[in-house]
Amino acid sequence: MSVRARWTVTAVLVLAGVAGCGTASSQPSAGSVTVKDCQGKDITFAAVPARAVTIDGWAAQVMARLGLADRIVGTGFAGPVRAEQEPFRGQLATVPVITDKIPSTESVAALAPDVVLTGFPDFGGPPGTPTEADLAAMKAPGVAACVNTKAGPMTDLSAMYDYLARVGRVFQVADRADQVIRELKAREDTVRAKAGPRTRVLALADNPVVGQPVKALGGATPVNALIHLAGGVNVFDEVPSMHADVSPEKIAALDPQVIWVVTDLSFAKATGRELVDQISANPLLATTSAVRDRRILSTSQYVVGFPTPLTIDGLEQIAAGLRG
The missing domain is CATH 3.40.50.1980 (Nitrogenase molybdenum iron protein domain)
Structure with a gap:
């Protein structure tokens, strides 16, 4: 069973150590953006995705913080959506909930997404949920959070900042993502100083x-x-x-x-x-x-x-x- 399966099937927890997640992205041509997946491979988006499916509410939270909630055509595992604070919870209020569990491959494919996002380390944990191969068949690239649970104790929030940066690049709102990251890091620094x-x-x-x-x-x-x-x-x-x-x-x-x-x-x-x-x-x-x-x-x-x-x-x- 994968790491993601253990976290979703048992609904356990998560942050920090990132292995192979690129925070830097490149733009090979006008209108296209390339980011790294969790294995360090390039994913190229020829255009800004218009239809996004979030496998879980954690990915939906990230989208809302970047002002992209209106791009979400469906979300699974909605608990984190309901935990979000205003005004972001309000932005997510109209997002269709596919299921309160991890959505099936069929239910994701039926929404014809341009991109599929998850706050988990990878895709395809519970049986019947979308794998990387399933997403390739849908022609919907997947963007995961790249949380590395095998690199020793987690001691920082680099996975969160990396994920915000990559999602910001995919939707070409990098400046907005940078601003959110700066604000969050300032709050983190305040905590650490005390x-x-x-x-x-x-x-x-x-x-x-x-x-x-x-x-x-x-x-x-x-x-x-x-x-x-x-x-x-x-x-x-x-x-x-x-x-x-x-x-x-x-x-x-x-x-x-x-x-x-x-x-x-x-x-x-x-x-x-x-x-x-x-x-x-x-x-x-x-x-x-x-x-x-x-x-x-x-x-x-x-x-x-x-x-x-x-x-x-x-x-x-x-x-x-x-x-x-």
Whole structure:
């Protein structure tokens, strides 16, 4: 199963390390633009795409921030669309939702897109969803976010900035993309400048159950990057995967000072405030400094799951929580 499949089928989280994603693009001739895909290959657009399908709401968020929501003829996995803030949520309000899951190849092809975008690392995760070969058959190039989960712990937001730049080039609104990137980097710099001593953070996606491994989030997640930039350290930073299946005893030994609950995962037994309350009262975590000091934070995966401008909101939230 691909990395993208694990994130979508289990609805897990994401940001940062980018492998083979080109931030620079070239214009071989007037009216055409060439950008790099996640393998470093050129994708050339002879004209500005008029019809875009976003596989997921994270890609739709990026389009809205660049003023391109009116180009979207359909989106899948709409949770991130509903999490977006005004005025961008208003821009996305009229975008047709294909499905609240990852759309099938047939449903994407039926919309006759000029381009297909995803906030995931690649295409074709869950069976029946569009692969790169399917997109080639549709004559609709795919633009993915190029999040690299195999290059060690994620510690920066380069995937987000790269994705904004490439989408901006594809739609020939590079100046607008540059402005958005500058604004987001300024907010990131403000957070980093205020970071204090490193705080030990445990990131959880579900409430631990007796006799089962605790589902913590490892270093290969965007959440890890946000913790790092906010001035914390993920207690499972060195786990080279998205999930760190660990024992309660291991967590007790590491004694996290803050627990960050990432909500809205499909496999979680509860969500939102209910999940936070369950974790706060869980006896398996009762000995941690985080529970004793009542330092339990929460953010939706729709905000921090994959590289979009909304991720900076998540960064500011976790930073405020660590300082508090």
